[in-house]
Amino acid sequence: MSTSLRERIEALGDAFWLRPAILVLLGVILGEGAVWAEQLDGLRSLLPESWLYAGGEAGARALLGAIATSTIGVAGTTFSITVAALSLASGQMGPRLLRNFVRDAGNQVALGVFLGTFAYALVVLRTVRSVEEGTFVPHLGVTGALLLALVCVGTLTWFVHHIASGINVETVINTVHAELREAVARLTLDRPDAGPAGAPLPACPVTAEQSGYLRALDEEELAAWAAERGATLDLLVRPGDYIFPGTPVARVSPPALAAEAAGPVRDALSLGDRRAAAQDLEFAVRQLVEIAVRALSPGINDPFTAIAVLDRFGELLCRMTDRHLPGPAVLRDGRAVLLRRVVDYDGLLDAMFHMIRQNGAGSAAVLLRLMEVLGAVLAAEQAPERRATLRRHAGLALTAGRQELTERAALAALEERYSALPAP
Structure with a gap:
């Protein structure tokens, strides 16, 4: 996996909204699918009648409305509990540890299950029609809402356990330790890397245009560029460093290639407002x-x-x-084309x-x-x-x-x- 792709995937993990949004979309699609299946008698006949909702239009509306109201309420409570846990963790273990709670897939999925059930119930509820409107009761859809409500009950029970164990300091230590491993x-x-970089060569600096923490560095692209042009790039920064605008981030030899190297070097730097692993x-x-x-x-x-x-x-x-540990030099055909910290x-x-x-x-x-x-x-x-x-x-x-x-x-x-x- 390329460095830039790995860094983007890690950045997506910091997006708390991503998994809930996907589950909401799945809830909408599932609701539309249940309504569509209701209109096909062949699909409905595959299930025993005793498994399906057998009530009328008023009961369907009341049931779907109750499920929608309760799930959105529990989703708000879930979010409040998450925020309270984040506050407690920030005070006890440090604000930089919040990243692990925000990236926790369990918290995201739990919130997404409640929001997805809410979206499903709304999609099915809008199709229920009375006699005056041309009777239509989506029995499959209402049955699906009942099943999702039971899933929400189990999710809520699991979430309480998960959040309680998640703020335990031993759990946090084990989580970070697993990430470190x-x-x-x-x-x-597995084997020792290239040896010492050798004597420095006459070089011209390449400066940064933006500021931020260096989250990732595409060394393979830089090594390929330097090998193709017979140049040597000497990186002055490493992932985790804070980059200041206008400061040198690399040196290129021969100096005549400095202007050409500026673009590839800057493109290889992935900057952000926080460090990444x-x-x-x-x-x-x-x-x-x-x-x-x-x-x-x-x-x-x-x-x-x-x-x-x-x-x-x-x-x-x-x-x-x-x-x-990696060595300071990246070799191509036996020649050091990239020197790194x-x-x-x-x-x-x-x-x-x-x-x-x-x-x-x-x-x-x-x-x-x-x-x-x-x-x-x-x-x-x-x-x-x-x-x-x-x-x-x-x-x-x-x-x-x-x-x-x-x-x-x-x-x-x-x-x-x-x-x-x-x-x-």
């Missing part, structure tokens, strides 16, 4: 860090949530022992542990668990450079404990765990 599987490699490996990491940092704030003081986040980071790093192992661990260690330096439980997580990853990781990075963070945790921990027993336990770390 998927990003690691997608953005890391399509190519930004640190995006989900920072979401989990935000949960942990808020939990460690004096107003909440919940070290158990921070410990849960550290456990997820440890699990992810153990899974990454046989994975490789990439996330390295050091930067990934800095994003995971720095803020948690700084905010949890006074919590013995957090520092002890951090040391245990680093020890577990050290036991699984074999690459010397990665082991050096892990031991560096273990040393930082020990230094933070020596500066902040006042209880001698806690500091002694931290030093004991540091001494028990696997040898370099």
